[in-house]
Amino acid sequence: MKKLIIALVAGTTLMGVxxxxxxxxxxxxxxVGIATADRIQSxxxxxxxxxxxxxxxxxxxxxxxxxxxxxxDFGEEDYTVLTGGVANRVESDGESFYVAGRxxxxxxxxxxxxxxxxxxxxxxxxxxxxxxxxxxxxxxxLYAGVGAQFKLSEQxxxxxxxxxxxxxxxxxxxxxxxxxxxxxxx
Numbered sequence: 001m002k003k004l005i006i007a008l009v010a011g012t013t014l015m016g017v018x019x020x021x022x023x024x025x026x027x028x029x030x031x032v033g034i035a036t037a038d039r040i041q042s043x044x045x046x047x048x049x050x051x052x053x054x055x056x057x058x059x060x061x062x063x064x065x066x067x068x069x070x071x072x073d074f075g076e077e078d079y080t081v082l083t084g085g086v087a088n089r090v091e092s093d094g095e096s097f098y099v100a101g102r103x104x105x106x107x108x109x110x111x112x113x114x115x116x117x118x119x120x121x122x123x124x125x126x127x128x129x130x131x132x133x134x135x136x137x138x139x140x141x142l143y144a145g146v147g148a149q150f151k152l153s154e155q156x157x158x159x160x161x162x163x164x165x166x167x168x169x170x171x172x173x174x175x176x177x178x179x180x181x182x183x184x185x186x
Contacts (some may be wrong), residue, residue, distance in 0.1 A: 030057045033181025035072045035163070038096075050075045054179055066102040068116060071095065072165075072177065081128070094124040096165045098143045109151070116145040120165045121125060122175075141166020142176075155185050 033054035056070030074094040080087050100118025107113065120143035127134045147161025163177040 022120075023131075026059070026061060027185050028057065028059045029183050029185045031055070031159075031181050031183030033159075033179045035074065035179045037074050037175075037177045042067075050072050050077050055182060056181070056183075060102075060185075061106075064104050066104065067100070068102045069099045071097050072163075072179075075146075081153075090126065090128045092124075092126045094122070096120045096122045096179070097168075098165070099147070100143055104149075110150060111151075112149050114147055114149060114159075114161075118143045119153050122165055140165070157183050157185070159183065 018062060031054075033056070035052045035054045037052065039052060052075040053138045054070060054072045056068055058066050058068035060066040072095060074096070075091045078089060080089055088116060098118055098120040100116040102114055102116045105113045105115075119140055121140045122138070124137045125135070142162070143165055145163040147159050147163050149157050149159040151157045159179075159181050161179050161181070165175040165181055
């Protein structure tokens, strides 16, 4: 056990020394994207994919580690459900806020893979006009994402990613989201 502790301390020290000798790329960034999520329409309707809007920002503490926060508006959706032979108009809406640690894996000068892990606060709402049905759900869940990024320049990058905003709900957007984004590094 003592050997393991000594090895961990020595390894951590060596990693710290090696990292101190490499220049750190500390910089903030902002980004925008299009996030697509499938819908759950519990009142008898079929779900479909809907594009929404994403804003995010972060801070890279090094080439490999950073922190990111963002907001995703999953967009509104209207659909009609027959209830007792009468058409009932249903509106569905959802959004999420998240904060996550981000780990980058540089492949070469322009291309990198990344993973994110954190928490998200999700909101879903569904309203049926004819029946007066209204339900809301707000909850906090584990957030995770994986993706790839391509640098067009030192300031501009494009990315694609898969994000998971917690668990599946009874209505509103599903937690599986595919995002295409652009970001600007300051």
